Amino acid sequence: MSERENILGRIREALQTKAPLPGSHTAGGATTHPVSESPAAQAREWLPLVGATAEEQLALFAKNAADLKADFQPLASRAHLKPALLRLRDAENWQRIASHQGELSSLAANALGLPVLWTDTGYDVQAMEQCDVGITECDALIAQTGGVAVTSRSAGGRALSVLPPHHIVIARRDQLVADLPAAFALLQQKYTPDFPSMISFITGPSRTGDIERILVLGAHGPKKLTIFCV
Amino acid sequence: MSSFVSQFKAAASVKTADLRHRQVIRTALRSYEVVRDKRKAAFQSWESARQAAAETKWEAVNHLDTHLEALTAKLEARGTKVHWASNAAQAREIITQILRDKKARSIIKSKAMTSEEIHLNDALEAAGFTVVESDLGEFIVQLRHEPPYHIVFPSMHLTRGEIKDLFQKELGDAPSDSPEDLTMVARRVMRQKYLTADVGFTGANFAIAETGMISITENEGNARLTAALPKTMVTLLGIEKVLPKFADLALFLPMLATAGAGQPMTCYNTMYSGPRQPGEVDGPEEWHVVLLDNRRTELLADPEQRDALHCIRCGACLNVCPIFRNVGGHTYGTTYSGPVGSVITPHLRGLQDWKHLSNASSLCGACTEACPVKIDLHHHLLHNRRNASTNEPAFFERLSYQAFGLLANEPGLWWLAKKIGWLTQPLQKLVKGSALDPAKAWTKTRDLPPLPQETFKDWWKNRK
Numbered sequence: 001m002s003e004r005e006n007i008l009g010r011i012r013e014a015l016q017t018k019a020p021l022p023g024s025h026t027a028g029g030a031t032t033h034p035v036s037e038s039p040a041a042q043a044r045e046w047l048p049l050v051g052a053t054a055e056e057q058l059a060l061f062a063k064n065a066a067d068l069k070a071d072f073q074p075l076a077s078r079a080h081l082k083p084a085l086l087r088l089r090d091a092e093n094w095q096r097i098a099s100h101q102g103e104l105s106s107l108a109a110n111a112l113g114l115p116v117l118w119t120d121t122g123y124d125v126q127a128m129e130q131c132d133v134g135i136t137e138c139d140a141l142i143a144q145t146g147g148v149a150v151t152s153r154s155a156g157g158r159a160l161s162v163l164p165p166h167h168i169v170i171a172r173r174d175q176l177v178a179d180l181p182a183a184f185a186l187l188q189q190k191y192t193p194d195f196p197s198m199i200s201f202i203t204g205p206s207r208t209g210d211i212e213r214i215l216v217l218g219a220h221g222p223k224k225l226t227i228f229c230v
Numbered sequence: 231m232s233s234f235v236s237q238f239k240a241a242a243s244v245k246t247a248d249l250r251h252r253q254v255i256r257t258a259l260r261s262y263e264v265v266r267d268k269r270k271a272a273f274q275s276w277e278s279a280r281q282a283a284a285e286t287k288w289e290a291v292n293h294l295d296t297h298l299e300a301l302t303a304k305l306e307a308r309g310t311k312v313h314w315a316s317n318a319a320q321a322r323e324i325i326t327q328i329l330r331d332k333k334a335r336s337i338i339k340s341k342a343m344t345s346e347e348i349h350l351n352d353a354l355e356a357a358g359f360t361v362v363e364s365d366l367g368e369f370i371v372q373l374r375h376e377p378p379y380h381i382v383f384p385s386m387h388l389t390r391g392e393i394k395d396l397f398q399k400e401l402g403d404a405p406s407d408s409p410e411d412l413t414m415v416a417r418r419v420m421r422q423k424y425l426t427a428d429v430g431f432t433g434a435n436f437a438i439a440e441t442g443m444i445s446i447t448e449n450e451g452n453a454r455l456t457a458a459l460p461k462t463m464v465t466l467l468g469i470e471k472v473l474p475k476f477a478d479l480a481l482f483l484p485m486l487a488t489a490g491a492g493q494p495m496t497c498y499n500t501m502y503s504g505p506r507q508p509g510e511v512d513g514p515e516e517w518h519v520v521l522l523d524n525r526r527t528e529l530l531a532d533p534e535q536r537d538a539l540h541c542i543r544c545g546a547c548l549n550v551c552p553i554f555r556n557v558g559g560h561t562y563g564t565t566y567s568g569p570v571g572s573v574i575t576p577h578l579r580g581l582q583d584w585k586h587l588s589n590a591s592s593l594c595g596a597c598t599e600a601c602p603v604k605i606d607l608h609h610h611l612l613h614n615r616r617n618a619s620t621n622e623p624a625f626f627e628r629l630s631y632q633a634f635g636l637l638a639n640e641p642g643l644w645w646l647a648k649k650i651g652w653l654t655q656p657l658q659k660l661v662k663g664s665a666l667d668p669a670k671a672w673t674k675t676r677d678l679p680p681l682p683q684e685t686f687k688d689w690w691k692n693r694k
Contacts (some may be wrong), residue, residue, distance in 0.1 A: 003314040004302075007469065007523045014531035019292055022284035022537065022604050038474065039285035041488050043481040046279040048272040048494070064494070088312045100511075119511045125425055125459060145484070145495045157511040158458035162498075180480040188441075188476055195441060197308070197504040197513055198457070201483070203495040206451040210367035210385050211393055211409035213258045219366055219413055220420060221451020221498070 043181050050144050057143035057178055058229075064146025068204030069217060074173075074206045078230050081170070082111040088226065089114070092166065098128050099135040100156025104170040104230065108135050119156040125163075126131075126139040134164035134222070138171050139199075140186055141229065144179040148227060149187065149204030150195035158198050167205070167222040171229050232564060235586040241561040242590070251387065255555055258386045262549055265492030272494070283485055284604035287540035290439075290472050294530065297439035297472045298521070304442020305519055308504035313520045318348035321522050325350065325431075325464055326357050328518050332429035334359065338420075340446070340453035341365040342433025343381055343543060344466045344522055347565045347578075350431075361431075362423050364415050364452035373400045379559035382490050382545035387493050387558060420452070430456035430514065434467035435542065436482060440475045442503055444519065447486055449497040457502060458509060463514035465502075469521050470530075470539040476501075482542065489602040490544035529577040535610050538573050540603040547597035547607055553590050562587065569597035573610040576618075585618035652681045 001144050013205075053059055058074065075081055089112055098117040099109035109116045128134075129169055136155035138148045155161045161169075173201035179184050187199060206221030217223050270276045290297055297504040302312045315321035329337065336357055345351065351372070355359050363372040367384035371377065373396055378384030385393070390407040397404035397415055407412045432453055444465055446453045457463055473482065479499070487493040506513035529539055548554045548568030559567045564575045564584070572587035587672055588611045597607040619627070637643050655678075661667045663674045672678060684692075 002586045003316050003320065007314050007521070007527065008295050008298065009509065010523070010527035011469075011530060014527055015292060015295065017531070017533045019288070019533040019536040022288050022540075038262040038477070039289070040475070040478040040481040043279070043282065043477075045307060046273055046275040046282065047481070047484060049274055065493075076255055109278065122511055129421065129425060139619045147495055152507075152510050152513060159455070162454040162458065174431045180484065181477060184480045192441075195443070195503045197510060198502055199443075200454065200498055200500040201495065203493075203497050203499070205497075206449070207490070207497055208288070208366045208413055208450050210365070210370065210383065211388075211390055211412055213261055213383070214409040216410050216413040218417065219450035219452070220364065220417060220424075220455055 044179055047179060047181070048144055052178075054176070055175055058173075061141055061146055061176060062141040064143070065204075065227060066146075068146050068225075070146065070204050070227060072227045072229070074229045075076055078107065081108060081228060081230055084228065085168075088168075092132065096131045096157075097133045097135060098123070098160055098164055100130040100137075100139045100160060102154075102156075104172070105135050105137045105156070108168070108170050108228075119160050123157075125159070126161060128163050131164045131168045133168055134160045134162075134166045135163050135170065137155045138150040138175065139190070140168050140183045141171050141227065142178075142180060142183050142201070143176060145201075145203050147201050149183050149199065149201050151187075151191070151200070152198040153196035161200065161202065162206075162221040165218065165222055166224040166226065167202075169225070169227045171227060173229055176229070232583050234583050235328055237563055238561060238586055240588070240641075241563070245558045245561050246556045248286050251558060252556065254387060254389060255558065258383065259549055260274065262492055266546075266549075269488040273488070276488075279481060279485060280602055280604050283481060283602055284537075284540060286473060286478050286481070287542075287603050288537070290474055291470060291536060291539045293528070294469065294472065297474060298469060300439040301437050301472055302440055302521075304439075305504070308442065308507065309518055310442075310504050310517045312522075313518060315520055316523050318524050320523075321348045321466065321520055321524070322350060322353040322475070323518055324518075325466070326353065328462070328464055329354070329357075329359055329429060329529045332428060332516075334462065336360045336423070336427045337362070337429045337431055338423050338427035338456050338460065339363050339368075339431040340433070340448065340456040341368050341384070342431070343359050343378075343565060344468055345431070346377060347524065348466075348522070350466070362420070362427070364420050364423070364450075364456060365448070365628040366413060366450060366452075369416055369420070370396065373397075377565070378595055379562070380545060380548060381543050381568075382548075387560075424455045424459050427456075429462045429464060430460035431464045432456055433464070434465055434471055435486065436479065437467060437472045438474075438476050438479070438501070441471050441501075443476070443501040444503075445479060445483075445501045445663045447483065447496045447499050448492075449493075451498055454498050454500060457500070458512060461507065461515050464520065465517070466520045466522060469523055470526055470541075480630055485602045486542055486544050489546040489600065495556070525578045529574060532577070534613055535573065535577070537603075537605050538570065538577075538607075538610060539577065540605055541570050541574070542603060543570075544602060546600040546602060550596040550600045552592055552596070557590065569607045569611070570605065572608065573605075573607055573614065576614050581614070581618055582622055585614060586610075588618070589613035603625075648681065648685060652683055655681055 140149040205225040208219035370385040394407040505517040554568040576584040
């Protein structure tokens with residue numbers, strides 16, 4: 001018999017005895033209602049509150065992103081993207097950038113007048129490591145957390161959003177969703193049954209608190225995260 | 231006394247008297263408490279979220295066979311190789327064989343408590359592989375050749391000065407003792423390791439049955455890089471990590487972050503559903519997922535404590551535990567320390583050898599209250615005490631309780647015992663805390679309250 005069958009056999013044997021429902025052996029008394037098929041389905045009612053209007057959600061996203069030390073720049077139009085990027089380029093003295101082909105990411109990468117490492121047809125990892133910036137698109141901005149959701153398909157692969165020291169996300173305003181349940185629903189609807197091999201919720205620039213619990217940005221991933229919303 | 235209990239007692243008495251250790255741990259946890267409470271308060275209902283999380287985990291664990299079958303079918307359908315390991319030796323063998331087949335030499339690792347559980351690093355190094363921990367805290371304790379102090383904060387027992395000295399000695403690079411500078415040293419060292427490692431190794435926080443995914447939670451980006459750059463990826467996870475649905479993560483990810491570190495969300499929460507797929511530009515060519523039992527099915531077979539398998543390893547129960555905060559993480563001598571470690575270790579490593587952990591508790595219940603998935607931790611410590619004494623009653627304990635029963639049932643004897651106690655207690659002062667003292671276990675670090683000459687009964691009888 002294979003180990004798979006051994007383990008599944010032990011599980012089935014163990015599960016012949018039923019376990020009490022959660023909460024039934026602590027002070028609050030027995031849980032009488034049956035466990036629903038998906039208890040987390042109502043998560044929206046318990047997670048942090050998000051306003052109903054687009055304006056409220058944008059304001060919440062901006063506040064949360066600021067708390068995370070991400071730089072969030074809502075732009076009035078696509079025309080404002082180029083000057084905003086050029087300001088960053090000059091301030092940080094970028095020499096090389098990496099990006100992927102996409103309506104917004106190409107627009108941004110081509111606006112900079114710098115050599116671009118495109119990831120779309122494969123790329124050299126050492127070359128990407130030398131880049132100052134990785135520019136990607138995303139799947140969603142999440143007001144509730146101030147984070148972005150990217151995938152290996154929407155953001156130029158697995159490494160582009162995490163290897164260069166500055167990650168720039170170019171998002172459309174209609175990509176802003178209210179909360180985590182909405183983001184998961186969107187991803188599931190968009191990609192089922194053929195999910196990208198990586199989906200990542202990025203909530204602020206890379207960080208660590210492993211030395212005396214003191215926050216340091218840029219532990220292994222990007223030290224800076226800039227989110228443009230057009 | 232087993233060697234485990236004597237080691238525990240020796241280490242605990244050293245650590246509890248170590249005021250510097252106490253100060254470091256207090257400082258480390260003070261800000262945690264503040265931000266955790268703030269994040270919990272931001273939930274519309276943390277309590278309802280806990281109940282739903284507990285019920286979701288109940289569903290997952292109580293139908294574990296069907297969820298695991300769904301998970302593995304989905305994973306395999308997209309080219310992932312799934313392996314099953316009944317015990318630690320099998321898991322080590324499977325992983326070593328994968329590395330040999332790939333002719334690998336260097337392995338970059340992101341944090342995985344399951345790998346601590348099976349002592350993977352020792353096995354891989356003995357087999358001639360180079361293993362580097364990429365999580366900063368894990369990297370620090372690896373340089374010190376010691377196990378992680380805490381399941382979430384591996385190096386929380388160290389000060390910046392100690393880490394600076396360590397980096398200077400081991401890496402020859404420590405510009406200052408500022409956390410920023412030290413973190414950048416680790417970043418520089420690790421960058422080249424990512425680019426050249428043959429295999430990336432990860433743990434997992436959740437697995438999703440519905441969509442066939444492994445979810446990894448981290449702050450640093452080290453797991454993201456580990457899963458992006460090397461040609462081969464290996465993931466080791468306990469069989470209890472499975473959740474039924476993709477959408478369950480919308481609840482579990484913020485709860486894990488809040489309970490674990492007082493964050494609204496951990497920086498990177500990443501779901502992997504396969505190796506590099508057709509049309510994708512990077513990612514590993516091969517992905518091996520190793521499912522580990524290692525006596526989890528024995529815990530599963532105990533319906534009373536089955537909910538201990540709900541654990542999402544957030545570390546919240548460690549952070550609030552008065553015992554953990556005084557004896558420290560290394561004293562336990564276990565992979566999983568703190569209350570949850572004291573509950574599960576007797577199941578994973580043998581009840582009689584590890585029953586003492588159940589007594590290292592004030593039964594205050596802070597752990598149960600902190601647990602985001604409502605594991606009944608402090609009652610399980612009692613269950614372990616009961617099971618240990620039922621299976622193997624302690625002779626002297628039974629004898630002393632019988633003697634106490636005899637005294638307490640006989641008013642004359644009880645009166646006599648009190649009088650003898652009152653008469654002989656001046657003698658106890660002479661030997662207090664020494665080997666001759668019959669109450670040594672108590673008086674070594676505490677005073678014994680004096681027995682009064684007049685008992686309550688005497689006073690009641692004589693009152694006017």
